[in-house]
Amino acid sequence: MTKELKNAVIASAAKQSNGSPRRTGSARDDNAATVRASLRDLRLAPRKVALVAALVRDRSVDDALIILSHTPKRAAKPLAKLIASARANATNNHGLRAEGLRIASLSVTAGPRFKRYRPVSRGRAHPFQKRTSHIFVEIIGDIKPAKVIAKNEEMKQSSTAKTNSGSPRRTNSARDDKKGDK
Numbered sequence: 001m002t003k004e005l006k007n008a009v010i011a012s013a014a015k016q017s018n019g020s021p022r023r024t025g026s027a028r029d030d031n032a033a034t035v036r037a038s039l040r041d042l043r044l045a046p047r048k049v050a051l052v053a054a055l056v057r058d059r060s061v062d063d064a065l066i067i068l069s070h071t072p073k074r075a076a077k078p079l080a081k082l083i084a085s086a087r088a089n090a091t092n093n094h095g096l097r098a099e100g101l102r103i104a105s106l107s108v109t110a111g112p113r114f115k116r117y118r119p120v121s122r123g124r125a126h127p128f129q130k131r132t133s134h135i136f137v138e139i140i141g142d143i144k145p146a147k148v149i150a151k152n153e154e155m156k157q158s159s160t161a162k163t164n165s166g167s168p169r170r171t172n173s174a175r176d177d178k179k180g181d182k
Contacts (some may be wrong), residue, residue, distance in 0.1 A: 031142050034104060037086035039135040040101050041111050042078055045134040046079040050108045053135070061087050061101040061139060079135065086139045097143040104140040108133055 042049065052075040056064035061083060068080040083103070090096040111132035117125040 012040060033090075033094060033141055033143050035086055035090040035096065035139045035141075037082055037089060037137050037139070039078060039082045042075075042133045042163050043130070044078075044133055045131040046108050046110045049074070049079070049133045049135060052076050052079055053106050053108050056083070056103060057106045059103055061103060064103055082135055082137055083139075085089055086137050090139050090141055095144050096139075096146050098141075101139050101141040104138040105136075106138075107136045109136070110134070 008107060010165060052068070052073050056067055056079070059067070064083055065080055068076045068083070087098065087101055090101055091098045111134045113132065114130040115127060116130060117127050120126050
């Protein structure tokens with residue numbers, strides 16, 4: 001871990017530890033909702049991904065994406081894509097407001113390992129493992145208020161429904177009369 005990265009982690013930890021308890025989904029009001037997203041079988045070691053995940057844990061989504069765009073680690077790009085995907089799911093599929101989204105939890109776990117062998121001297125082989133990671137993120141935010149239809153719009157909708165339902169329909173006898181005219 002580089003010196004700059006260590007300083008950034010220490011500064012963020014000091015900034016967040018102000019003595020107040022962390023907010024969780026249950027402590028917030030009824031207007032809050034949680035959205036989950038996951039990235040599985042990422043071909044990076046979990047230890048390396050966890051270093052980058054520690055930078056953005058418990059931050060707002062916008063801040064996290066800015067931090068990840070300036071982080072010179074290989075794990076930053078897939079993590080940023082995962083958080084951006086979770087944000088898009090929250091706003092488009094779950095109806096949450098985009099400006100208040102926060103990362104509630106971000107965990108990195110070990111995935112399956114690929115066991116390989118490297119040839120060494122005297123015809124022997126040394127085993128090594130290609131490690132993979134699973135990343136899980138939970139985003140919490142406020143639900144958008146439902147749109148209230150104004151009375152004028154409601155009146156317009158009901159009047160158009162009445163005019164459409166009252167239109168005369170052609171009956172079979174009217175069609176037969178037209179066929180007879182030809």
